[in-house]
Amino acid sequence: MLLILPFYVLQFVYMVTSDCDTAPAVAGAFHNGSVTGPYSEGVVLRYLCSLAYDRVLGGSNYYSCSSGVWTGGNLICTLGSCGTVEPEPNSYIVGQAGHYVGETTTFRCYGGYDMNGDDLITCMADRRWSPEPPTCVKVRCPEFSTPDAQIFQDFSGVRNEFGSKNKITCTGGTVLQGPQYITCLANKTWSGSPSCTVPNCGNPPASYEPCTEVFYTDGNTNIGSQVEVICLENAVPSGTSPYLICSATGRWSHEYHCLCGCRHDCDGSVNIGPRNVTHGSEIDCPCPDGSHFKRKCLNGTLETKTFCSSTHPTTKLPVTHNITTLPDTYNRTPIMPTIDYELLLIAIITTCLLVCTIVITALSFFCCPSCKTRCTELHARCKLCVQDEKSKDNIPRDIENMTEVPLVAKA
Numbered sequence: 001m002l003l004i005l006p007f008y009v010l011q012f013v014y015m016v017t018s019d020c021d022t023a024p025a026v027a028g029a030f031h032n033g034s035v036t037g038p039y040s041e042g043v044v045l046r047y048l049c050s051l052a053y054d055r056v057l058g059g060s061n062y063y064s065c066s067s068g069v070w071t072g073g074n075l076i077c078t079l080g081s082c083g084t085v086e087p088e089p090n091s092y093i094v095g096q097a098g099h100y101v102g103e104t105t106t107f108r109c110y111g112g113y114d115m116n117g118d119d120l121i122t123c124m125a126d127r128r129w130s131p132e133p134p135t136c137v138k139v140r141c142p143e144f145s146t147p148d149a150q151i152f153q154d155f156s157g158v159r160n161e162f163g164s165k166n167k168i169t170c171t172g173g174t175v176l177q178g179p180q181y182i183t184c185l186a187n188k189t190w191s192g193s194p195s196c197t198v199p200n201c202g203n204p205p206a207s208y209e210p211c212t213e214v215f216y217t218d219g220n221t222n223i224g225s226q227v228e229v230i231c232l233e234n235a236v237p238s239g240t241s242p243y244l245i246c247s248a249t250g251r252w253s254h255e256y257h258c259l260c261g262c263r264h265d266c267d268g269s270v271n272i273g274p275r276n277v278t279h280g281s282e283i284d285c286p287c288p289d290g291s292h293f294k295r296k297c298l299n300g301t302l303e304t305k306t307f308c309s310s311t312h313p314t315t316k317l318p319v320t321h322n323i324t325t326l327p328d329t330y331n332r333t334p335i336m337p338t339i340d341y342e343l344l345l346i347a348i349i350t351t352c353l354l355v356c357t358i359v360i361t362a363l364s365f366f367c368c369p370s371c372k373t374r375c376t377e378l379h380a381r382c383k384l385c386v387q388d389e390k391s392k393d394n395i396p397r398d399i400e401n402m403t404e405v406p407l408v409a410k411a
């Protein structure tokens with residue numbers, strides 16, 4: 001019995017003053033007790049907020065183990081904050097702006113500015129951002145220079161920085177090519193690249209015309225230099241003197257042109273052969289009935305007043321006529337009556353084609369869609385005209401084949 005009694009007493013004591021198994025979990029806090037329990041009756045634990053946490057005032061941070069439960073403590077710890085960071089005027093924040101310990105904030109600079117520092121900062125346990133928020137400084141363009149120019153810069157801060165403006169003044173009689181003002185852009189380049197050049201008249205207009213050749217006496221078109229305009233192949237000069245001088249204003253002293261000669265061509269079919277008809281002169285074309293018609297050469301184009309009479313009785317061609325075997329149109333003596341009407345139609349088509357080609361080439365240069373349309377209409381009308389005549393005569397003809405005739409004939 002005596003041995004048993006203490007056991008019961010101990011058991012009683014144990015039941016009244018029972019231990020606490022684990023320490024209470026307080027977010028963001030730690031305590032001065034052992035890491036694991038149990039903790040005996042009466043043990044007091046002192047809790048403190050961790051480095052990254054702030055204590056919310058008002059509660060007690062002492063927890064006592066009493067009859068198996070923890071009493072007295074009600075500590076609250078909240079995550080510490082560095083506060084929001086204001087970007088300096090030339091930068092902005094991208095994404096979520098951090099706030100609490102461990103969070104980050106990312107910065108960018110506006111266009112035309114470069115970053116000084118890191119773009120990413122972190123809120124440290126000491127409630128301070130690290131590293132310091134970056135600053136943004138204006139970019140700078142390379143120094144601009146060009147020969148024979150004086151450059152004045154209009155700037156309020158640092159020379160050649162973003163936004164500064166250069167004024168270019170040419171010296172030594174040179175003239176400005178390009179803009180007079182250039183600005184330093186966000187991508188560190190200048191808005192233009194002006195230069196100062198010796199004044200130049202450029203090629204005279206005549207150099208772009210056919211049947212004209214320009215001889216550059218001084219090898220250039222600078223001020224004071226001379227060129228000679230030469231008319232080729234039966235072209236007729238138009239102007240006072242073929243010698244042009246580049247004046248101080250950068251313009252040629254006067255104009256001089258050549259009116260082109262034409263290629264001898266009675267049937268209006270081809271452009272082969274030398275331009276042996278002088279501008280302004282007429283060629284005489286024979287007709288099957290012994291009559292003649294004239295074509296006048298005007299600046300490269302043969303004008304037709306009248307062709308041979310289309311009502312000529314011999315213009316009806318035999319159905320079996322093989323048009324590819326026509327003789328050379330230049331050597332016909334006398335002209336075969338049966339092919340004359342054929343040639344007249346060829347002349348119409350070819351003139352149409354020729355005019356259209358010239359008009360299209362000339363006008364497409366000046367971008368004139370309505371003119372092209374008109375030309376296409378004209379061409380279509382020519383075809384219709386031929387078809388009309390064809391049905392009138394009841395002559396089966398292949399228009400495509402017909403246009404080939406002169407090429408075969410002259411080969």
Ligand SMILES: *[C@@H]1O[C@H](CO)[C@@H](O)[C@H](O)[C@H]1NC(C)=O
Pocket residue numbers: 032033034043044045046
């Ligand atoms: C913890 O600290 C408090 C105050 O300093 C003290 O009273 C208590 O006994 C300590 N607890 C332990 C388990 O050391």
Ligand SMILES: *[C@@H]1O[C@H](CO)[C@@H](O)[C@H](O)[C@H]1NC(C)=O
Pocket residue numbers: 185187189
């Ligand atoms: C710089 O920017 C300008 C205007 O935005 C642009 O025209 C130019 O091509 C850029 N230059 C380079 C080298 O990117």
Ligand SMILES: *[C@@H]1O[C@H](CO)[C@@H](O)[C@H](O)[C@H]1NC(C)=O
Pocket residue numbers: 208209210257258259260299300
């Ligand atoms: C002569 O014709 C050419 C080529 O078609 C043209 O460039 C030039 O201006 C014409 N000249 C005149 C005086 O019409």
Ligand SMILES: *[C@@H]1O[C@H](CO)[C@@H](O)[C@H](O)[C@H]1NC(C)=O
Pocket residue numbers: 264273274276277330
């Ligand atoms: C031009 O040359 C053609 C043949 O190439 C010839 O038939 C014609 O008679 C010549 N015209 C003149 C005006 O010399």
Ligand SMILES: *[C@@H]1O[C@H](CO)[C@@H](O)[C@H](O)[C@H]1NC(C)=O
Pocket residue numbers: 322323324325
């Ligand atoms: C026309 O004549 C040429 C040469 O004589 C011949 O090769 C061709 O087949 C002829 N065409 C027709 C449609 O008769």
